[in-house]
Amino acid sequence: IVCVLSGLPESIIAAACARSGQRVLHVDSKNYYGGNWASFSFSGLLSWIKENQQKTDINECEDWKKLILETEEVISLSRKDKTIQHVEDFCFGDQDSAEDVEEAGALPKLPVFGAPGAEGVAQESEKECPPVESALPEAESGEPDKATGTEPATATEGHDAEITSENESSPSTALDKPTLELGKTEAAPSEISAQEPKKITYSQIVREGRRFNIDLVSKLLYSRGLLIDLLIKSNVSRYAEFKNAARILAFREGKVEQVPCSRADVFNSRQLTMVEKRMLMKFLTFCLDYEQHPDEYQDYENSTFAQFLRTRKLTPSLQHFILHSIAMVSETDCSTLEGLQATKKFLQCLGRYGNTPFLFPLYGQGEIPQCFCRMCAVFGGIYCLRHSVQCLVVDKESGRCKAIVDHFGQRISANYFIVEDSYLSESVCTKVCYRQISRAVLITDQSLLNTDSEQQVSILTVPPVDPGKPAVCVIELCSSTMTCMKDTYLVHLTCPSTKTAREDLEPVVQKLFNLNPEKEAENEELEKPRVLWAVYFNMRDSSGVEKSSYDGLPSNVYVCSGPDSALGNDCAVKQAETIFQEMFPAEEFCPAPPNPEDIIYDEDEIVPEESGFSNSPETKPESATEESSSGDSAAVKK
16 A cells, blocks of 8 residues: 555555555655644744745656556656645734744754864754654654654654653543543643733744644544544554543624533523523433434424524524534524534533543644554554655556656555545646635634633634624634643634635634734723734645546545545544545454454564574564564564
8 A cells, every 4th residue: 555645534544554454655745744634833834834835846857757668657646735825924023033032942953064062062962852843753664653752743842841651640641442531631720810911922932832733724523523433443542642622612792702511511601591591401402312303393404503593492692502602503504404413413422521522632633643653653554754756657458556656766566545635636636626724823822711720722613794604613722732832822713715814714813812912902902812923824625526526547546635624523534434445345444453462473473582682683584574574463563
């Protein structure tokens, strides 16, 4: 199997294939793992912004064409990433003051060879060498480093002392067993008064840049969603830690307020009257088993969910909460059945790991693809970053893809090929109609809703001002998620695109945040969080594209999409499982790996205890060859 690019669907497929005994090569032209699913430190994100704003031309080398036989034809792959557009970043502080500021913990510049004192500097840098800037340590073969004990890279930079060894009792162990233990990473209430947030400068953000893990795509995990089930089933969960998204917020009449969604929240709420509490509980109870009462919604199947809510004797505030904060669906486009299904899904996820249905991975969403890459590597997968692919080689007679040619001019043969959509050339994608996602990432100085505990993950849906426009999903992350420095918040805004990201999202940013920190603001503006830095960009949404839409792709080449605009990850998991089952219908998808004590080795692989540790050249290469060539997962040793 050859996988091109290491996004979430490709990483899941690679892990599933390696686990079933297939030989897997996973290549990526980028110098970090995850593609558009990656996370970056602040300096890493600035480099990514610069790269996407410049879009430099890549010189094509034609030498590889000599490797193509007369009985073969090629499908050229694109070497330009066209999935990111309209990148605009803004600093709302004194940017000049950070010109000479160096990132804490960054790699020192290498001394000139032979210069006086170079040897001493090199020795010093060996002692204090932090991880390099990449989303996982690059591994030509073998297992990428885990998120615990050693620091991976962009997705996990700046962890320093926060990381605990796997053998220690980590306070935020997640998904190790079907009963997921959530991280008790709640920090004590902030010592700094909410009225007087600590002033953060741009130079501080640059200096503490490794404390940031900024996701290109903003998502949460439903506690009973497909991704959580897969993490538990495959035991990949041991590579990650999670935090509960503790607050569901609503934006109504110009104010941000907390939404009661569990039974306890409803009855403890001071926002709702006793009558409203009864109304809400009655409706939510109906939604949990609405299929058993078709007579109550059959007449409204052709109506929107918003119209159906108006018939249920719910107050306007309850209708708003249910539509935008519980079902989280469109007011104009969502049917009654879709709304009921979304509400039921929300309610079924409550209480499994906390008061809300959502979990967030510590160190960012970019951790999840890395977790599956680690599993693939454990079972013999080979990983190559900064390794681009020139073309697919297709046999004219059979119409099947035989090999790829990489940028070194090497032919790499395989039976199946997994390619991310962004690698396909325009000639292959002429019939494909792509959607776009509008994204914004903000660094702010305080929470959208100040409460006693500031260390909370919050989700807010801002309804559109104009009918027909999409709602904006806002996810606010605190420093205990290991995605931002202390006394700051990382805010992600996402919606399906209608214009450029800035045009779509800036009106919402202006409603929720103060963009003029230096100006004398009104009282209302003083209450809002200050934006310290912001970036806007549009990302291609290639989900939902049928394989038949691509021109001339061989049957053994499978296309994975990039991130979609949905809040969860179900689309990626479904896609990965579908592709895996098409390739290997008789194999189980991502079964749990065996426990070390359950592994049964062949007799000739067992080394007698009395022989001790031997580095004998007669035995070592032979056993290594047997291990690497064996497809049986039970023969894999950690």
